[in-house]
Each structure stands twice: as C-alpha cells, then as structure tokens.
Amino acid sequence: MSRFFNIGQAAKQSGISAKMIRHYESVGLLQAASRTLSGYRQYSEKDVHTLTFIRHARDLGFSIKQIEDLLGLWGDPDRSSSDVKALAQKHVQDLEQKITQLAKIKSELKKLVDCCHGDDRPECPIIDGLSDHVA
Secondary structure (H helix, E strand, C coil): CCCEECHHHHHHHHCCCHHHHHHHHHCCCCCCCEECCCCCEEEEHHHHHHHHHHHHHHHCCCCHHHHHHHHHHHCCCCCCHHHHHHHHHHHHHHHHHHHHHHHHHHHHHHHHHHHCCCCCCCCCHHHHHHHHCCC
16 A cells, blocks of 8 residues: 655655645646645655655755756666766766856956955955956
C-alpha cells in the first residue's frame, strides 16, 4: 500500500519548500497532486522521489528546462546515457563560462574597492568607476 504525504510532509521529506512544490506543479515539473475530499494536496512516494530528484538537480544548478529534460530522460527506460551525459556536459560548459564571467566581475570590483579610501571624504573611486560606464 502506498503512503501519501500532505504538502508539509512532502516538503520535509524532499527538502523543498511547500511554495516551491506548488511552483514546480505550476510549471509542469511535477504532476498536479491528487486531492483529498476536503481539497488538500496528497503526494505519493513517487512524487516525493521526483521532488528529491528536482532538488538535487537544482542544487547542481540545472535550469527548470534542463530539469524537465532530465526528468524526461529519467522516466524513459529506453534512454541513452549519452543523451544524459551530453546534457550534463553542456551544463558544465555553461558553468565554466559563468565562472569566468564572475571572476572578471570580481576582479573589476576588487580594483574599485582597493582604490577607495573608505573615509569621510565624498570622493569615491567606486562611484566614479560605476558612473564611467553610464551611457
């Protein structure tokens, strides 16, 4: 016999907030929950397992679209692991680009911070540096 969870229990079991569970239902990552006669959501063990999968994928930085694709692959017994690997490799490449961009941003901001005296004077290289980029 399957066990059912209310939204609070499903949230606790999966590590996802009730608000995010409702969001994942609304965007189609999770099938709409069955309802009790009084209208409360009921989640199956499979739903909680899916939510845990989604949480792990989100923890790794996958987008909603990528998670949708991963869920499709996860549910396909005829999937090719090469399809899963290709999706993950693309995500790694995207992360590497973001890391490079963030390193450049950090470097520029650090230069501005290092130039600022941080005293009571109104002159501020941080403000000057930001205003230099205003069109």
